[in-house]
Each structure stands twice: as structure tokens, then as C-alpha cells.
Amino acid sequence: MSFQIPRGTQDILPGEVEKWQFVENTARDLCNRYQYKEIRTPIFEHTELFARGVGESTDIVQKEMYTFLDRKGRSITLRPEGTASTVRSFVEKKLYANPSQPTKLYYIGPMFRYERPQTGRFRQFVQFGVEALGSNDPAIDAEVISLAMNLYQTLGLKSLKLVINSLGDAESRKAHREALIAHFEPRIEEFCSDCQTRLKQNPLRILDCKKDRDHELMETAPSILEFLNDDSKKYFQKVQDYLGANGISFEVDPGLVRGLDYYNHTAFEIMSNAEGFGAITTLCGGGRYNGLAQDIGGPETPGIGFALSIERLLAALEAEKIELPITSSIDCYVVTMGDQAKDRAVSLLYEMRNAGLIAEKDYEDKKMKAQFKSADRHQAKYVAVLGDDELERNVIAVKNMETGTQEEVSIEEVISYLTSKL
Template identity: 70%
Template sequence: MPFQIPRGTQDVLPGETEKWQHVEQVVRSLCGRYGYEEIRTPIFEHTELFLRGVGDTTDIVQKEMYTFEDKGGRALTLRPEGTAPVARAFVEHKLYGSPNQPVKLYYTGPMFRYERPESGRFRQFVQFGVEVLGSSDPAVDAEVIALAMHIYNELGLQHIRLVINSLGDLDSRRAHREALVRHFESRIHELCEDCQARLQTNPLRILDCKKDRGHELMATAPSILDYLNDESRAYFEKVKHYLAVLDIPFVVDSRLVRGLDYYNHTTFEIMSDLEGFGAGATLCGGGRYNGLVQEIGGPETPGIGFALSIERLLAALEAEGGELPVRRGLDCYVVAVGEQAKTEAVRLVYELRRAGLRVDQDYLGRKMKAQLKAADRLGASFVVMIGDEELESGAATVKDMASGEQMKVPFGELAHVLAKRTGREE
């Protein structure tokens, strides 16, 4: 029986990888414009990092982590998210001592969560995210949100909606927590087992429950916005003010709590509003986490960031019928007839590649007609033909596959002529 791919994973084949490369190129370019630098962390970390950094009451820690014991008896976990590893690197390498503050970082790479696979959601998925560490300026919150929106706008997504909320500071959250316990405790038995367990450990997360979202207790639950103290309220007003200055439309949703324990003050999600894709489906989420660095052993450091799934981004683009400007095909395909011509073709292909052209040749010993068909299938803009006549004259026959025009070009001038005709001339 042939091997099959594990459930919840995918192979990204040629024809699709170009889309991924384009998205990655766009996000890297935009991060550069905003002054963010790339960081790369290990695919696995010590399990304790996620227990403390993500929160041991979260679904990620309780249900979704891929955890294993290595040969030294250490508990390790495939990273389920990117913020805690970035914060760990920030502390371990003392980036808080850098003269360039705040520290603005971005990352991209595979994450792992054991959850039910569905469209655009996998157990191994590629996440892109940014983190800003070292500033509690509300303008940074607006910048992070603006960058996330800019990415979707740049890639052509149309049906998106920004939703924001504030979880307030520690005092505001404490007051809201007490109100939530009072609200739910007399009827907590009506909710699912997860909600019952969360009542005393993290009642805010009851509002994030997918099973009981339609229960009347959810609709009447106390709003965090009613428990914001003056400082938290002023902070949130500043964030909204800056978003308005940037002309970025948003909706305030007091039920938006996010799924990780380290959030405070600003939280946000970018959702798809496209019917059929799953209106209200979350594409991107993030928020402020001023206590995370301190929680994992670093100095008190404010932070904010977001993360998005590349898979869900591409699924949303496909659902909208959007086309990415990806280019496939060769600049040139070299057709050789005869052994001497084949030798010249090997040399010529290498020379043209070194000149910056996308070039290939036949490696199956096919006849000229079959080679020309291969060139057409591969989307070659030009075909360079070499036979006895071309070897004798020292000039190749070059065919423009779009117009059918043919011309003779000396071997020594091929790189220059083709680079000019394909627009790859520097």
C-alpha cells in the first residue's frame, strides 16, 4: 500500500508554490517598508514556554499541542504559535538592550496544532506574524493593524472587515472577571464542560466558546467596555483615533476576546465577509500583550503583534476569484538535434542561466517535434534551435513562440539578445 500524507497536512505542488512565493514576497516587502526585520526561531521549543507564555487554560495548551519527550527526557513541543518563541528569543538574546527601540520583528514558518482539519485550516500550517516589543504607544497598535490591513489590500482581498476591542489593563480585567463569574456561576451547568472548567480559571474565555455562542447567557454577559478604567478607556480611544486618521474602517465588538491568555488592551481580528467562504471567518488576529515578556523571565516590556495563516489567506483569495500576478514558464527552451548539438546545448543552457534567464532543455532524447511540444507546454517565450547548420554557421535559430518570428543569432550574442527581448536585461 503506498504511503499517504498525514491527515491535516498538505503537499504544495508546482503551480501552487508560485502563489505562496508571491504572498511571501509581498509580506516581506511590506515589512521592510514598515521597518520590521525577520527573526527565525526553532520549530520546537521547551513545553514550559507555551505553558507559561500561551497559558495553561487555553485550548492550544490543553488540547492542541504536539508534545513529545526527547532522548534526554526533556518535554518539547512543536510550536503552535509564533509569539512566545519570539518573546523567548527577545529575552534570551537581550534584545531589550538594543539601542534601536522598539524592536520590530516578523516571522514566517510552519506551526502545528492538533485540531479538526477543515477548509483552509490544517494541523501543520504556515503562519506569518509580526511583533513589536518595547513600546506602549497606541500609535504602535494602529501601525500593527495598518500593516495587517495593508497586506490584504496589497494582495487584492476585497471582502474583509476589521473588528477591534479592548481588554483593558490588569485592574480592568480583574473587575470584568468578577462580573463574569457572578453572571455565569448560577447557570454554568447549562454550558459545555469547557465553559464550566473555565469559570474559575479564565471566565473571559467562556465568551470565546464556539459550542455555546448562541446561548442567552452569552448575549447578556457583562461587556468588558463597561469595566475599563479611565486609563484603559483613554488608551482605546487613542487607538481608534489613530485608525480614523489612517482612514481604516473598523467595528468595535466587545465580545472579541481572542484565544490566548497573554492579551490585554487592544485586540483585533480581520475577517472575511464573503458569503460562501464563511462570512465572519477569521483571517488574522492579534493584540497587545504587555505582560508576556515578564512572564517568561524577561524585564517588564510592552508588546503587540498579529499572526495570519497563509493557507486561509490563499483560500480567501480563491473564494473571491482573485488572481495573483505570478509568472510561470521559461524565457527560453534550447532544442538540440544531434550529439554535437547536444554538447553545445549543455554549454549554452548554462551560459544563458548565468545571464539571468530561465532556461531548460530536453533530457529524454526526444525528436525535434517532441522537444518543440515540450517547450510549448513549459510556456517558453523563445526556442533556441541548434542542429548541424547552426553549428556550422555559429548562429542559432531563435523562434519567438508568441509571434512565430524566427531569426538567426550568433551564439556569442544569444544571452544579450534574449535578455533584451525578455526584459531581463539589467
């Protein structure tokens, strides 16, 4: 019987995984500069957390979650996104009591959604996200957006488009909600069943419908920007001012609606305009969610964050033909001739690695010529040749593979010799 990988998942093999490591390390370094600290939450949570935190009317909760009963009959869900878990931990561990606020967190890890697999979109995918909890300052909104843009630009992406919108405060959203219901209700039977359900649950979600996006009522739907009160307008203008001060270009799109129920005030998406990237251009999305901590049993806490798929980021890099500066070379390859030399090479290799050198040797009993070919495949900077004759004289021949020069050094000094050269 042969086994195959489940649909919508992938094996990331050596040669490819180094790209992931580079991107993830770049994200970690950037978060450190912005003073966001890593949080690691469980891969599964109680289903109710996502139902309340993500929103009952969302496609994620209604159609895409991997949910099962554990042995005691409790409903458990593999996490479909990272924000709800992060805020749950923030509340449960009372991070809001720390004297220094806001609490700035980031995460990198696998998420799970049952959706149709396509280029850059999988059922198990890796998400990087940040959350800033505890501040109502529009400057933190601009900081979060700037961090996301900074990551893409640091990795070399140029075909980027930042789109922002305001969903307003509770008062503004209530007025907009009533206007949306009045707009869609007379002809709601012309829309899909999902939209008919959303009309009373969360009519804003109708604007995000993929099936009915070409319906004429979508074009004439009232814009949230028409219903922003003075406080919401001032807040949104401040965010724009800060982005402008950071030299970050953006477009205001009144039609931008994030797919999760907990958003208010600032919402944003970053898209790729790269040729050949695909029909789905969104790379990253996020926004402010001032009521989420309260919804899951915590104190009233403002928050803002974003999440992005590492898979889609790598796909964007490929679309723009950007080569990451990844090297697979090693410092030294030890070539041996003779049984005694082969035995001595085992401990020599161990000593090299303990000294911080990236080193390798042959384990297939190859001839000397084949060992040199193996050294080439490893892109070895130096090759150390040890035969029984050299072992008897307590020396080892070290060859610089770039220049072709070779010299003998004592076995005891070979590590310090290589270290000084490298």
C-alpha cells in the same frame, strides 16, 4: 506497502507553490517598508514556554499541542503559534537592550495544532505574524493593524471586516473578571466542563466557548467596555483615532475575546465576508500583550502583534476569485538536432543561466516537433534552434514565439541578443 500523507497536512506542488511564494514575498516586502525584521525560531520548544506564554486555560495548551518526551525525558512541543517563541528569543537574546526601540519582528513558518481539519485549517499550517515589542504608544497598535489590513488589500481582497475591542489594563480586567465570575457562577453547571474550569482560571475565556455560545447568559454577560478605567478608555480611543486617520474602517465589538491568555488593551480580528468562504470567517487575529515578556522571565515589556494563516489567506483569494500575477514562462528553450548540437547545448544552457536567463532544454531525446511542443508548455518567449549544421556555421536560429519572427545570430552573441530583447 503504500504511504499516504498524514491527516491534516498537505503537499504543495509546483503550480500551487508559486502562489505561496508570491504571498510570502508580498508579506516580506511589506514588512521591509514598515521596518519589521525577520526572526526564525526553532520549530520545537520546551513545553513550559507555551504553557506559560500561551496560557494554561487555552484550548491550544489543553487540547491541541503536539507534545512528546525527548530521549532525556524533557517535555518538548512543536510550536502551535509564533508569539511565545518570538518573545522568548527577545528575552533570551536581550533584544530589549538595543538602543532603538520598539523591536519590530516578523516570522513566516510552520505551526502545529491537533484540531479537526477543515477547509483552510490544517494540523500543520504556515503562519505569518508580526510582533512589536517595547512601546506603549497606541500608534504602534494602529500600525500593526494597518500592516495586516495593508497585506490583504495589496493582494486584492475586498470583502474584509475589521473588528476591534479593548480588554483593558490590569485594573480594568480585574474588575471585569470579578463581574464575569459573579454572572456565570450561579449557573455554571449548565456550561461545558471546559467553561467550568475556566470560571476561576480565566472567566474571559468562557465568552469564547464554541459549545455554549447560544446560552442565554452569553447574551447578558457584562461587557469589558463597561469596566474600562479612564486610562484604558483614552488608550482605546487613541487607537480608533489613528485607524480613522489611516482611512481604515472598523467595528467595535465588545464580545471580541482573543483565545490566548496574554492579551490586554487592544484586541482585533480581520474577517472575510466573501460568499462561499466558509463558516469560519476569521483571517487574522492579534492584540496587545504587555505582560508576556515578564511571564517568561524577562523585563516588563509592552508588546503587540498579530498572526494569520497563509492557507486561509489563499482560501479567501480563491473565494473572491482573485488571480495572483504569477507567470511560469521561461526566457528561452533550446531545441537541438544532432548529437554534436545536443552536447553543445549543455554548456550553452549553463552559460545562459549564469547570465540570468531562465532557460531549459529537452532531456528525453524528443524529435524536433515534440521539443517545440515542450517549449510551448514552458511558455517560452524565445526558442533557440541548434542543429549540427548551425553548429558547423557557428550560428543559432532564434525564434520569437509571440511574433513568429526568426533570425540567425552567432552562438557567442546569442546570450547578449536574448538579453537585449528581453
